[in-house]
Amino acid sequence: MNRRRFVRNSLMLGGAAPWALGRWSPVQGALLPPTGVDGARLNAEIQELRRFGGTPDGGTHRVAYSDEDLGGRDWVLARMRDAGFTTRVDPAGNLVGTLPGTDADLPALAVGSHIDTVPYGGSYDGTIGVLAGVELARTLHAENQRLRHPLRLYVFQNEEGGKTGSRLLIGAVEPSELDIVTASGFTIGEGIARLGGAPDPLTAARASTGPLAAFVELHIEQGATLERAGVPIGVVEGIVGIRRWFVTVTGEKNHAGTTPMDQRRDALVAASRMVSAVDEVALRIEGRQVATVGRLEVDPGAPNVIPGSVRFTLEIRDLSMEGIEGVLRAIQARAERIATDRGVAVDFEPFYLSEAAPAAEGLRRAIEGAAEGLGLRHMRLPSGAGHDAQSMAKLCPMGMIFVPSRGGISHAPDEFTEADQITAGANALLGTALELDRALG
Numbered sequence: 001m002n003r004r005r006f007v008r009n010s011l012m013l014g015g016a017a018p019w020a021l022g023r024w025s026p027v028q029g030a031l032l033p034p035t036g037v038d039g040a041r042l043n044a045e046i047q048e049l050r051r052f053g054g055t056p057d058g059g060t061h062r063v064a065y066s067d068e069d070l071g072g073r074d075w076v077l078a079r080m081r082d083a084g085f086t087t088r089v090d091p092a093g094n095l096v097g098t099l100p101g102t103d104a105d106l107p108a109l110a111v112g113s114h115i116d117t118v119p120y121g122g123s124y125d126g127t128i129g130v131l132a133g134v135e136l137a138r139t140l141h142a143e144n145q146r147l148r149h150p151l152r153l154y155v156f157q158n159e160e161g162g163k164t165g166s167r168l169l170i171g172a173v174e175p176s177e178l179d180i181v182t183a184s185g186f187t188i189g190e191g192i193a194r195l196g197g198a199p200d201p202l203t204a205a206r207a208s209t210g211p212l213a214a215f216v217e218l219h220i221e222q223g224a225t226l227e228r229a230g231v232p233i234g235v236v237e238g239i240v241g242i243r244r245w246f247v248t249v250t251g252e253k254n255h256a257g258t259t260p261m262d263q264r265r266d267a268l269v270a271a272s273r274m275v276s277a278v279d280e281v282a283l284r285i286e287g288r289q290v291a292t293v294g295r296l297e298v299d300p301g302a303p304n305v306i307p308g309s310v311r312f313t314l315e316i317r318d319l320s321m322e323g324i325e326g327v328l329r330a331i332q333a334r335a336e337r338i339a340t341d342r343g344v345a346v347d348f349e350p351f352y353l354s355e356a357a358p359a360a361e362g363l364r365r366a367i368e369g370a371a372e373g374l375g376l377r378h379m380r381l382p383s384g385a386g387h388d389a390q391s392m393a394k395l396c397p398m399g400m401i402f403v404p405s406r407g408g409i410s411h412a413p414d415e416f417t418e419a420d421q422i423t424a425g426a427n428a429l430l431g432t433a434l435e436l437d438r439a440l441g
């Protein structure tokens with residue numbers, strides 16, 4: 001398929017005319033890119049980047065700090081420069097490109113994602129958001145357009161190993177994390193040095209971004225919601241928060257043969273009712289929260305002993321931390337009633353917290369406007385997985401665009417998104433950037 005037809009077909013997704021992009025508004029009177037991004041080039045480059053860590057099954061093994069990661073970053077850096085970005089490695093070890101805007105006083109409009117993968121992972125997670133950012137700059141250049149804001153492209157380091165690059169920017173990395181040995185064999189500290197980051201990344205990286213107008217990340221969904229709905233553009237409502245507890249149920253260990261049924265304080269019977277209650281509460285409350293008991297340890301765990309204590313994990317995820325709190329309170333009330341009924345004690349001990357990061361409403365609307373301008377159907381959905389955008393939400397208004405993942409598969413070689421879906425996502429990113437550039441100060 002030639003380029004022109006490829007682009008037109010991509011833009012036609014959902015029945016839109018290719019010139020629909022021209023609806024975006026005139027920065028200094030000019031009409032915006034009538035052709036959109038070069039989808040053929042973008043998709044070809046996604047495959048080319050597989051030179052660094054590509055596996056024969058279509059996947060990619062490019063873990064952070066490995067030689068493949070360094071090679072891939074150099075390759076991306078060359079393309080960023082070609083596209084007109086001034087580039088640097090920031091103190092956190094992220095690659096940062098800046099394209100000057102027409103108004104030097106405005107804060108940067110940022111886009112980006114990551115190119116590192118999980119071990120033996122897929123070829124689209126992260127990569128599409130980075131290369132679409134490069135394509136965005138090229139498209140503006142080809143159309144002789146400049147944004148008012150400087151355009152900033154981030155290639156975050158070690159997303160898959162704990163969002164290290166973006167978390168360093170918000171001062172969320174603990175000193176002990178630098179000693180963690182990653183899949184590359186290097187510690188995070190050694191890895192940052194390999195990438196050219198600062199010798200003291202914890203202090204130097206914080207607040208190194210300067211003021212930002214907004215951050216938008218294009219990413220694969222990693223779930224099957226969009227595919228099932230047949231919708232090409234997902235407007236992310238936010239990244240869910242996560243809290244986890246150890247729940248300990250204490251009863252009385254006793255002889256399984258000689259203790260009558262009505263005199264038992266069986267911790268496992270009580271715990272099993274609590275597990276059912278977790279499921280019932282999360283189902284009953286309105287919303288899209290999820291609650292899971294994933295592990296259960298029974299003491300002493302012998303066939304002829306009434307369980308004396310049980311410890312299980314409880315995990316609750318929701319788009320708002322208040323939502324999580326509400327589900328927890330309802331579960332605790334049920335658990336306490338069960339405990340009283342069964343003559344046992346119950347205790348909740350928190351052990352993990354990841355803050356929810358809501359997307360800014362203005363950015364959600366800008367993405368929806370961009371999709372509509374392209375004639376692309378869109379739907380709102382939460383992100384159940386973590387992303388660098390979660391960190392960036394601490395610095396500026398954040399938005400995320402999802403494109404479908406075939407079969408909802410990710411972090412595996414079978415991870416796949418159709419070329420025209422990637423092109424549609426990149427055009428939605430372009431449209432969003434143009435709209436934000438117009439609307440934001």
Ligand SMILES: [Zn+2]
Pocket residue numbers: 114125126159219387
């Ligand atoms: Zn990712």
